[in-house]
Amino acid sequence: MRRSLPLLSLCLAVPALVAAPPKAQPHGLDLAGMDRSVAPGDDFFTYANGAWVKHTEIPADRGSYGIGREVADLTDRRTAALIKSAAASKAPAGSELRKIGDFYTSFMAEKAIDRKGIRPLQPTFKAIGAIQDRKALAHYLGTTLRADVDVLNATQYHTANFLGLWVAQDLDQPDRYAPFLLQGGLGLPERSYYLDPSEGMAAVRTQYTTHVAAMLKLAGLSNVLTRATAVVDLETRMAKAHLGREESGDIQKGNNHWAQADFPAKAPGLDWNSFFTAADLSKQAVFVVWQPGAVTGLSALAAEVPLDVWRDYLTFHAIQHWAPVLPKAVADQSFAFYGKVLSGASQPLDRWKTGVALTNQALGEAVGKAYVAKYFPPSEKARAERMVSNIKAAFRIRIEHLDWMSPATKAKAVAKLDALKVGVGYPDRWRDYRSLKVVAGDAFGNLQRAERFDYERNLKKLGHPIDRTEWVMNPQLVNAVNLPVMNALNFPAAILQPPYFDPKRPMVMDFGAIGAVIGHEISHSFDDSGSLFDATGKLENWWTPEDLKHFQASANQLVKQFDAYEPFPGLHIKGKQTLGENIADVAGLAAAYDAYRLSLGGKEAPVVQGLTGDQQFFLSYAQSWREKTREPLLRQQILTDGHAPASFRPYTVRNLDAWYPAFQVKPGQKLYLAPADRVRIW
Structure with a gap:
């Protein structure tokens, strides 16, 4: 993944960490994956996911694994089928489909690559x-x-x-x-x-x-x-x-x-x-x-x-x-260090998976155009846009009712929220690949030219007007992003599918999973980095001194909260390093909760699977962060990533008042926070 400026905030540290329910219960919570012997107030992640963690093995080709990885794998298989179809279609020379097919099949011709050696x-x-x-x-x-x-x-x-x-x-x-x-x-x-x-x-x-x-x-x-x-x-x-x-x-x-x-x-x-x-x-x-x-x-x-x-x-x-x-010997040596030593994987990815990843890297929006045509119907785009509108409305209400923020700062915050450009599913205008040359049988040259094409595409932006419709993610990527300087969000089509977003399960579960992701991305416009930019994307202080002081005090409170988590003896999560993501988790979950309650018009959600609406909401959120990670990769993430490890992100719930009565969390339990100690930034 790209290590970028804080001008680009990813909602997930690695692809697809949201939990998918077991095949026996494809449209609800995974009750069998819970560990009810653990008190939710002591360890909410384990309460929601403990049995799943105990019985799940990390695949040999992975440094980490979450049930949601299945969503990304499903997306990759679908994408691979589309790419292979393009290769078999005998599309006209120079067409996007022909380029997709030739790029992928050239990479998959491993014997031909080996014969060329390092020439x-x-x-x-x-x-x-x-x-x-x-x-x-x-x-x-x-x-x-x-x-x-x-x-x-x-x-x-x-x-x-x-x-x-x-x-x-x-x-x-x-x-x-x-x-x-x-x-x-x-x-x-x-x-x-x-x-x-x-x-x-x-x-x-x-x-x-x-x-x-x-x-x-x-x-x-x-x-x-x-x-x-x-x-x-x-x-x-x-x-x-x-x-x-x-x-x-x-x-x-x-x-x-x-x-x-x-x-x-x-x-x-x-x-x-x-x-x-x-x-x-x-x-x-x-x-x-x-x-x-x-x-x-x-x-x-x-x-x-x-x-x-x-x-x-x-x-x-x-x-x-x-x-x-390059030849297999080179790829194997690369994996021997970056795969085995740094990530703990014991075998490399299947070649087709790397082929899909490289094709997505080179011709991502061309592939994405085919993906959304088949797997992202207009009805799901419209449903997702309605949820975005609902959560934006809930976030607006939260801003308007903040008791610590001055009217002047509130007005600026609301103006920024109103100006937020939200892209759902795919970009308004597709990227033009006509100048990218792809040659059948030239895997090395194709990758080289694709890299140069992308560099030149970026250089061409200089001196031209800002394009706020541009996407930085492919539609077939299971992730989401906030671009604070552009005041824009991207929600790719691939994340808008089960179990993130599922029309066949109770709506409250969608609010707990994809709703929290949407709220998270909206909140990035108001986190420790996003809050520094005004509605136009200009780096400008739009806070009164008193408001900024309160915001920073709440942020420091959250830093201390995460500094206290200790994944390994002597190695703590870095609260300052992960602050932006943690603020977005707290504010995003709170906005998603408010939106879920507002959607019911004052009524209670039906009991489903023996769980109240609030229990469904919070468990959906906790199961959305299911993941197991090998120690080398987890240590790397703690040192380098702006996100807290997935197993600690469900602890965000301890800052929301509604979580406590939903699971009868009492003083003395490990996650209990006195009301005054709960972080309420937005």
């Missing part, structure tokens, strides 16, 4: 070998600038670029796009993997060095262990320059506008003229430098580190970057 990389290796001075180094690094920085597929592959580019709405001038430069270059998930002195992290670094050496050997180099050690040392120096996850989330500190002419003085070492020329950004006057200290530190390394170390570093990252479309 497709030879032009890259030749370019790296030609780096004989610092200007040439800067030029090559500029050619690697992409719209992603450090991208980690949690089971198999990893990509790291020296710097990353994110083209988004300017924070100071919301009527224009700006290029954001982000720190990059690390092969491990985050700076602490290099700097943490613990025995466990030291072991990971040793295994990483072994992996780098193995990849360099596959690239045809000799003396690989010595070279790998130098590469890891370079990355360690990069890590020391990097900002941590929490610091990188500070929008006020990240909004640094540098003129292109400022770079040589502010970040000496890298030949910036050569870098920007190679990146096709030589005419761009101003950049937003999100982590200025890191850019300065990385630039200095470009001048200080020997060129032979840089060439080895670039060789390693080149073969690592293209591992999916």
Whole structure:
């Protein structure tokens, strides 16, 4: 997944963590999956999911597994069938269907890829070998600038670029796009993997060095262990320059506008003229430098580190970057570290699953167009839009009735809510892939051209009006997103299906599952990051000092609440790092609860499966976060992710008054909070 600015807030840390009910009860709560021996007031996650956790095994090709993973797998199987159908359709050359089919079948031709060996990389290796001075180094690094920085597929592959580019709405001038430069270059998930002195992290670094050496050997180099050690040392120096996850989330500190002419003085070492020329950004006057200290530190390394170390570093990252479309030996070695060591999986994904993922990455909206035509009828789009309207209305009422917020701030908050652009199912305008060239039998070239196509598509935004209808997610993705700077939401079609959204079960359960997701995404516009932007997306303080002080006090209360959770002895959840998601969980669940109650017009929901309406609502929410995660991946998530682990997110219920009588939660139980200690931000 993309590690982006806090300008893009995903509702889920990994795909599809919402629970699907068992096949015997496809349209209700999974009562058999509960553990009623546990008091809900002591551990609501285990109460709702304990039996399921006990009897569920994580598949060998996964670092984690939730029942909701079945939803994503079902979506992938459906998508694979659509892609295969496109391949068999003999669609006209150059058509989207032909491109989809040729891209996928080229990747699936594993024997043909093996026969080519690493020959497709030879032009890259030749370019790296030609780096004989610092200007040439800067030029090559500029050619690697992409719209992603450090991208980690949690089971198999990893990509790291020296710097990353994110083209988004300017924070100071919301009527224009700006290029954001982000720190990059690390092969491990985050700076602490290099700097943490613990025995466990030291072991990971040793295994990483072994992996780098193995990849360099596959690239045809000799003396690989010595070279790998130098590469890891370079990355360690990069890590020391990097900002941590929490610091990188500070929008006020990240909004640094540098003129292109400022770079040589502010970040000496890298030949910036050569870098920007190679990146096709030589005419761009101003950049937003999100982590200025890191850019300065990385630039200095470009001048200080020997060129032979840089060439080895670039060789390693080149073969690592293209591992999916290189021979099986390369892909297997990539999995041996990123899958086994970092995620705990014991076998790689089936090839077709990776093929679907890469096709979605390259031609996502073209595939999405076919997906929604078959699996997302207009009736479900309309039903989802009604639920969004209901929850927005409930959120508006919550704002209007806040006893701590001044009328002036309330008016600004309501204006922002009214201006919120909500996309349901799929974008209003589909992406144009006519300029993307796909060649049958050229898996490597197809992926290379698709990556370049996406980069150029982002560059073309610069100098043009803001398009608030643009989506950052494919319709066939089981997830949702808030774009605070765009004041917009995306709810892809794939998340709007059972068990998230099911017309055959009681409505209250939908409110507890997809309703909480919708409320969560709306709430992101008012979390610790989203609340910094006005209705137009401008970074501007629209709070009175008193209101802001109250908001920050409530946020700090939530930070302390999550800081106290301890998944492993001595390793606590980072309350500040996960604050935005935790605020959205609290506010979103509260808004979904209000919307469910308002929908009943003052009546009580019918008892279903022996459960009251409130019990159905809260259990639907808790079962929506069912997940088991292997220890290596869970530790990685705690260190790097802006989301709390899935098994702790159901504890959000302890901040809602209605949860207590619904499950007879009493003082003395572990999750009990006195009314004054319950967080009520929105």
